Amino acid sequence: MSIGYACLHIGSSDTKIKTVRLKDANEANLLKSSRFNLNALENILRYNVDNNIKLFRISSDIIPLASHESNELRWWEILKPELINLGQFAKNNELRLSMHPGQYTVINSPYEDVVKRAIDDLKYHQRFLDSIEMPLEAKIVLHIGGMYGNKTEAMKRFIKSYKGLGEDIKNRLVIENDDKIFNAEDVLRIYNETGAPVVFDVLHDMVNPSNENKDTYEWIKVFEGTWKDIDGKQKIHYSESKNQNEKRSHSEYIKSESFLSFYSNLKNKDIDIMLEVKDKNLSAVKCGNLIKKDLKAADLEKEWGKYKYYVLSKDANTYKDIRELLKNKDKPNSMGFYELIEKAFNMDTKQGNDINTIQHIWGYFKDLATLDETETFNKKMERYKSMKATNRPVKEYMLKLSEKYDVSYLRNSLYFYI
DNA sequence: TGACGTCAAGATCCG
DNA sequence: CGGATCTTGACGTCA
Numbered sequence: 001m002s003i004g005y006a007c008l009h010i011g012s013s014d015t016k017i018k019t020v021r022l023k024d025a026n027e028a029n030l031l032k033s034s035r036f037n038l039n040a041l042e043n044i045l046r047y048n049v050d051n052n053i054k055l056f057r058i059s060s061d062i063i064p065l066a067s068h069e070s071n072e073l074r075w076w077e078i079l080k081p082e083l084i085n086l087g088q089f090a091k092n093n094e095l096r097l098s099m100h101p102g103q104y105t106v107i108n109s110p111y112e113d114v115v116k117r118a119i120d121d122l123k124y125h126q127r128f129l130d131s132i133e134m135p136l137e138a139k140i141v142l143h144i145g146g147m148y149g150n151k152t153e154a155m156k157r158f159i160k161s162y163k164g165l166g167e168d169i170k171n172r173l174v175i176e177n178d179d180k181i182f183n184a185e186d187v188l189r190i191y192n193e194t195g196a197p198v199v200f201d202v203l204h205d206m207v208n209p210s211n212e213n214k215d216t217y218e219w220i221k222v223f224e225g226t227w228k229d230i231d232g233k234q235k236i237h238y239s240e241s242k243n244q245n246e247k248r249s250h251s252e253y254i255k256s257e258s259f260l261s262f263y264s265n266l267k268n269k270d271i272d273i274m275l276e277v278k279d280k281n282l283s284a285v286k287c288g289n290l291i292k293k294d295l296k297a298a299d300l301e302k303e304w305g306k307y308k309y310y311v312l313s314k315d316a317n318t319y320k321d322i323r324e325l326l327k328n329k330d331k332p333n334s335m336g337f338y339e340l341i342e343k344a345f346n347m348d349t350k351q352g353n354d355i356n357t358i359q360h361i362w363g364y365f366k367d368l369a370t371l372d373e374t375e376t377f378n379k380k381m382e383r384y385k386s387m388k389a390t391n392r393p394v395k396e397y398m399l400k401l402s403e404k405y406d407v408s409y410l411r412n413s414l415y416f417y418i
Numbered sequence: 419t420g421a422c423g424t425c426a427a428g429a430t431c432c433g
Numbered sequence: 434c435g436g437a438t439c440t441t442g443a444c445g446t447c448a
């Protein structure tokens with residue numbers, strides 16, 4: 001069982017992915033951004049290894065405008081050393097990587113040029129995974145596409161397009177039930193015609209269920225059979241609704257309680273779960289710890305190191321409660337820990353708590369910072385206190401300083417990032 | 419024609 | 434000038 005997250009990362013420096021505008025899409029710019037992004041990806045993967053995250057979806061923006069006609073960059077040749085290096089790191093650490101073209105990559109369109117561009121896009125994704133020499137268990141997840149007024153015909157066109165794809169693409173392609181049109185039953189039918197393994201999306205099935213009387217866990221069992229040995233372990237997508245009114249939107253974080261309940265109901269636990277959630281790696285690490293059999297007190301303490309100032313900025317009592325909970329070293333209580341984190345998450349920030357936290361953090365810099373830096377900090381602080389600015393500039397400045405002075409304890413503090 | 423979704427980049431506005 | 438916020442972009446479908 002691996003738990004993973006998608007595309008973006010929170011809480012480490014140099015992990016942001018750059019995008020390029022069409023008007024800026026010259027060779028030099030595209031190369032620069034591509035190289036920058038590969039470095040970001042490496043940093044993300046290093047974090048993942050450090051935090052026992054074995055599953056990750058690479059952003060389609062990793063090579064900006066990759067399948068656009070304006071990009072003629074032969075990135076797979078120019079950046080070969082970086083790509084090989086990246087792939088080697090992933091292989092050494094047994095990471096399972098994937099990609100997922102968005103809703104605009106549609107191979108069942110009645111429009112020839114749309115299909116052609118979609119296939120070019122699939123080709124790009126396949127080429128990227130090939131370039132980093134990933135085995136075939138590194139998949140490309142694709143939606144079925146549009147309906148165009150006739151679902152049966154739309155499915156037929158998907159199957160026809162699929163069959164015309166090159167083997168190198170088909171070897172990596174897996175399909176997913178979506179939240180509007182093609183439900184679990186539909187993709188099962190398409191599987192029967194194509195043999196493409198199915199990524200079952202739990203939330204999509206909730207908002208777009210099929211007529212068949214099957215629950216989440218029964219569907220997962222059904223789709224297990226679509227994954228052959230060469231495809232690797234069965235993969236599913238798990239996410240939660242943002243709220244009652246926005247059921248299709250992904251939640252800010254995965255709720256400890258609901259995830260554990262979901263996990264306990266899984267018939268086969270030897271399955272890879274891709275989380276789709278706004279707080280990305282934070283929930284992935286959380287869910288990993290929640291189900292970890294030999295969870296150590298040190299695992300939670302590591303997490304606490306990242307969260308503590310964030311929690312303190314919200315509420316001193318919750319901060320104390322967590323410290324108290326962590327004193328139990330024999331039986332680390334991950335559920336209790338993360339529920340308190342979630343509690344803090346849902347609180348509004350009071351300026352008094354926040355300023356207290358900032359002063360606490362500033363303690364690390366008191367003796368390190370130059371006079372100029374102290375003055376800059378004080379100035380930003382004054383603007384915050386007098387409500388002329390938010391705490392954003394203060395946070396960003398302290399993060400900068402913690403990088404400059406390499407205060408490792410602070411550098412990865414989530415207080416700076418959320 | 420604009421909403422949809424996603425995020426960063428760029429533009430613009432404010433004090 | 435620093436900082437906040439609004440707009441645009443890149444994609445295809447659908448009402």
